Amino acid sequence: MTTVIRRRGAAAVLTVVLGLVLGSCASGPSQVNAAAIVDGRTIGVGQVQELVDRAVKAEPAAQTLADQHKLGDLSREVLTQLVMHELITSYTAQNPVTVDPAQLSQVAEQIRASTEPLPTDGTAAPEAIVATAATKVFEPEFLARDYLALAAIGDRELNSVKVTFDYAVLAPGQDGATGSLREKALAKAQQLAVGLDRAAAVQKQDTADGELQWETITTTPTAQEGLESSALFGTGPNTVVAFQPNQQNASWIIALIREREVSAPQAGAAKNPLQVAIPFGQRVLQSWVDRVGVKISPRYGVFDQVAMRLAAGDAESTGVLVPVKVDAKP
Template sequence: MGRPRALRGVTAVLALCLLVAGCGSGPSQVRAAAFLPGHEISVDQVQQLIDRAVQEQPAAQQLAQQHKLDQVGREAVRQLVLHDLITRAASREGLTTDPALATQLAASLDRPVSINDVDPSQLATAIVARVRDHGEYASDYLLERALGAKYFDKLAITFDYTTVSSDDGATRRDKAFAKAAEMAASPDSAAKVVAADTAAGQEARTGMRFAAVQSPDLASTVLYGVPAGTVVTFEADPGQALWLVAVIRQRDAGTPVSVDQASTPTAGQLASLGIRLLQPYLSDTGVKINPRYGVWDPVAMDLAPSAAESTGLVLPVKGYVQP
């Protein structure tokens, strides 16, 4: 007799979480979860994935009980946005996938995700992957990997940077954002900020050049996804709460780069680089996110619950003229 009562309690929690995950107001929020040029991702599409996750995935049911089902909604929007972008990129770049490998990857998604076997930060990703069309998800992943592989040995950037690593009444994040705005104020501002910080003993340097082949992990960061004349800031070392504030001086992706120390990327690192290489497509096309799902965070190539919870900042340098 206790089991039915417990199930009714769980059902009530799930119903409430579904309502929260899908709630919104205003006519503009009724139909579209996200807008891209020529393509609308509907609220119905996202809600169907949320519903299916709760029905089929025990891990999603646990998130619902913890009132964290909004993570599944944001991840669903993210994956559908990235699907649109990688489809555009594949057409432009002439990318294809191995059908046998796509079938193998799709088959691996048949098994429900276990909350004990996945890093909590990747749980929503794994859940949504299993409730989307498996063939479509597999194709997206392999195309992202192919895009990363195409440019891995060609991509290089030159940048100046400074750091924020101490608190003095303001949070590191606030200080980093303020410094980013200062560096983006004019074409000459960044050099002055870096020079002043260097003179003050702060970790700061100019003319740093890094190729993707030197650090596959670094290559998946926002540093490699924005054009020259852009200031970015993000937490480069969460363990030490170190924020990087950098201005991109040059970005090259046309010819293979020769370096003394090259690293061999994993499949996952190539896919992550591929996702980062979709950032220019997003900058060119733009995306509008329904506020019920949060805001687009270009630093993470993901959705943040709100602008205040984004992982960093991207700013164009005012008055910058492309050489």
């Protein structure tokens, strides 16, 4: 059976930890001065700005972001982390998880030891500055709790999910058409979303023309190393997802999700490595976004469900999710 393209490895545990932040938010939906509203809870603009100001003071290298007019990236990182915390809180209120106190302390110490100041001579990458500065404004124990909660969420489903989808890979130089791969991938996603019958006709024509080679696969996250935490495994049936797996690989994956099944976890099954369970926990929360809602103030950008984080705008998102009009005629 043909499998989708792969990319190497998974994020290191520490890198994942640096992307998790615990924040407290006000109750009650209010769009006045709201940076975001998650499941009816408001994250205030003032709270985000206060954290950004503290982050700049806590990480000297962050002055580089100000010099390069990239403090917007830091604001989006802080807000992403706050949004993720609210999603974790909302999800675990209905689906409780257990965090081991000893493991929490161990992870907190790892986080505390990792936040050494970055070089201030301009050699530190902006992405590293953003992640480190955002991390420093919260207590390591708070970070560790969200980190381990996500791992527990992901561990429940990682070995129980099975997905069936049609997919094609759009690679550089695949055809002579003009325009970016992103534009072509998003346009193809919209074509497929017209209806299931129409999607079948489009796929058949693509294959006949040699434009794209469509395959159908039933697979699990653990069988797709490097893609196990991608939107392929968090997207519901009758939805088209188009995304670029990573910045190092210019190819795009276009997939029409046919079925997503979650079986009961096996009793006594071994836990998955944290560096795999954490990002899959974020992927489980993808469908929770649809259920509880995430609204982002335009001043911060948009919430990209494919990446499960904020993006500056739709054009900067890592992909799209497009529901298929199941009752549409070809």
